[in-house]
Amino acid sequence: MSLTETSIKTSDAPLGRDDLARLVAKDIAPGSFVNLGIGQPTLVSNYLTEEQNITLHTENGMLGMGPEATGDDIDGDLINAGKIPVTELPGASYFHHADSFAIMRGGHLDICVLGAFQVSATGDLANWHTGAPGAIPAVGGAMDLATGAKDVFVMMTLLTREGASKIVDACTYPVTGVGCVTRVYTDKAVFLTGPDGVTVRETFGITLEELQELVPVPLKAAAAVGLQDQAAP
Amino acid sequence: MSLTETSIKTSDAPLGRDDLARLVAKDIAPGSFVNLGIGQPTLVSNYLTEEQNITLHTENGMLGMGPEATGDDIDGDLINAGKIPVTELPGASYFHHADSFAIMRGGHLDICVLGAFQVSATGDLANWHTGAPGAIPAVGGAMDLATGAKDVFVMMTLLTREGASKIVDACTYPVTGVGCVTRVYTDKAVFLTGPDGVTVRETFGITLEELQELVPVPLKAAAAVGLQDQAAP
């Protein structure tokens, strides 16, 4: 179970936001039903290919969401969960809010991709509230997304602006869901999280030893647990 | 609170099934949404007038049900809860079983008309099962109908073939719902039931005193509780 550099994939440099989005997109299995959270996860849609045949869900009531609308295609009645005008693809469907959240809460989505403040070693997610005194809380669909999807992927930078790891032993921010995150995509590495702790699938411009120095929880290398080739769910 | 012959409406003779159905139909307020149970209650639909603008619900998934279908209008995909082919009126709508029972269970139906084995003095209903040893039970939507509608009307003969009153102090048959029946239409009288016991609204070819001899629970006359004119809900 020791960290060995040769047991996992590596690349020369940290990944930018778009490279990371491309990687997440590539990891989504063909035919999947996916919900992309507001912010960085939205970038993933730019890299999904037609061959993948991915269906996007937006929790305000639609399956088969297309790209952001521009020009004459903008229709105020057709928006995504971030309230951005979007388009409709052939084979789309509309439904009311309870039916839409039933899709999510009933475990029918294959993957949900979310941003995060922190992810704990066992997959607890904190992404809804800083907990700062006086801050007005707002949760939206974050807790439903965290709890409902079969797989919850997080996209974030590994470190805060102050240099602290966002992968933590236990979340210090208020949690959104308990033990829900299955995979964390960061600029420096991809992590698999679960009841057994954190496994590193690949690193970007950093050695495993250097990574372990940044992250305050024990890291396992993917090969050690037979996950080398698990690039897609 | 004594029974006084002059305080309620009377007629010369017991009512036949069709006369009773006509009376129930007349008592349904204009614009009501109504579910008519299988059997005798179905007759009520024959006497609803266009001016009443009643919308019929069938729990297998439809509002705006029309009369029984005949000849070329018979369509196997368009049936009522009794599995009889029916027709569709303008302004109808279809929905799935959970949405259909939500209409009933959510208290949105104004009136449900049901048959019964027994009704207790406080409105308990027994109409789903004789409780006979070896009998195979079947409940269908009876318990949902009994519990969900704003008003539950029962239509039945007052007496069993053996001459026993079906209005009883407490049901000896297994109950379908507790305290749910608000009105009982029989061949001999119309009764209002509720937490305060049984009130007679009108009699048919029988005096109140004679009626009291048949029914083993104390009867009040409608005028005594100010219900003389409550012909419609």
Place this chain on the structure above:
Amino acid sequence: MLNFVDSVQAAVAGIKDGSTVMIGGFGNAGQPFELIDALLDCGATDLTVVNNNAGQGDQGLALLIKEGRVKKMICSFPRQSDSWHFDAKYKAGEIELELVPQGNLAERIRAAGAGIGGFFTPTGYGTTLAEGKETRFLDGKWQVFETPIHADVALIKALKADGKGNLVYRKTARNFGPIMAAAAKQTIVQVADIVPTGALDPENVVTPGIYVNTVVKVAGSGSAAEKAA
């Protein structure tokens, strides 16, 4: 993953012994007769079947019961004039029955699809069907705790599917189809017609394709009237 298959035999081939199988339909409307026949042929046994009834006459579900392939029925209305195969098995103690008020059946199926772990409902309070169940006074009424009904497989009938598996139904044949599709791990649908993706108005889709796994076209299965004729 969504599959389109060429035969009802291929559609049901994956159903395993011991499965819980939901079967759509209310009366003949919406009954997936051909899928049920294929289930009979495929030999799967030790089944728990969820349906409104417990078979009628000498066809479909009634034959599955007759052949001893159903260990348990979850239904609201087993006893009918022509439910003789169920009646015989039940009286012989060879089939288990969970009798559920029809609205509870629908809501429990809906709960399974919607990720609800259990709910309180007034239906059945004070009756023998609520005996032994937890009760609670809520919203001014006594209510009974009911739990979701999950299934391994749902066999349903719809009118049309498009290339994404989106479904529309026809009249009261809709009944249990949409909620069973959502409650089962594998949903197998027979349709009268398969239309190109984009041919169904997104406003009018009743069951989104996310709930559908296998689609098979059965010619002439659009209307129970045709079946009965």
Place this chain on the structure above:
Amino acid sequence: MLNFVDSVQAAVAGIKDGSTVMIGGFGNAGQPFELIDALLDCGATDLTVVNNNAGQGDQGLALLIKEGRVKKMICSFPRQSDSWHFDAKYKAGEIELELVPQGNLAERIRAAGAGIGGFFTPTGYGTTLAEGKETRFLDGKWQVFETPIHADVALIKALKADGKGNLVYRKTARNFGPIMAAAAKQTIVQVADIVPTGALDPENVVTPGIYVNTVVKVAGSGSAAEKAA
């Protein structure tokens, strides 16, 4: 009873002080702007408002809050870049907030309409929003007990109504409309168009007229795009 009225003022005239009012819409899509404006004008106060948000900018719900007419908000996402009126009232302790995960908000509204007294859901388990709530281990997961949200009045927007009050919506403007219509004692709907009874296909009706009490036609309110333009 179903009423068709000629003005939004007449539509909201019966709303009493102290009412719980559900307001449809998610973002601008499906917001019944004209009904909200009429509610502001009619003077009803001491309201509990159920909406996904807590007002934006200087219009509609935000103005109701600014004017001190809302004593409590039940919503999932009050804090936005332009929610300054809510923010000010909240920081001043002049408005109560019940913050509800969006899916719980939808499901609790649905429960009210469907006669469910309460339900268990995994959403929110282990979070501060579930503090003090009953929890139970069901279907392999810890779940939280949630109760229905009933309302006196719902203000919603649909695309069309027919003479029976049946409604259809447009695209993602459907959102909370159908479940709020079912959860409120009185449902008031603004539509872009009123069509003859029979003009809506019964297969495609989204909200059956049984859930609708008052309909008012508001010209040009069919698309939020038109409102924004």
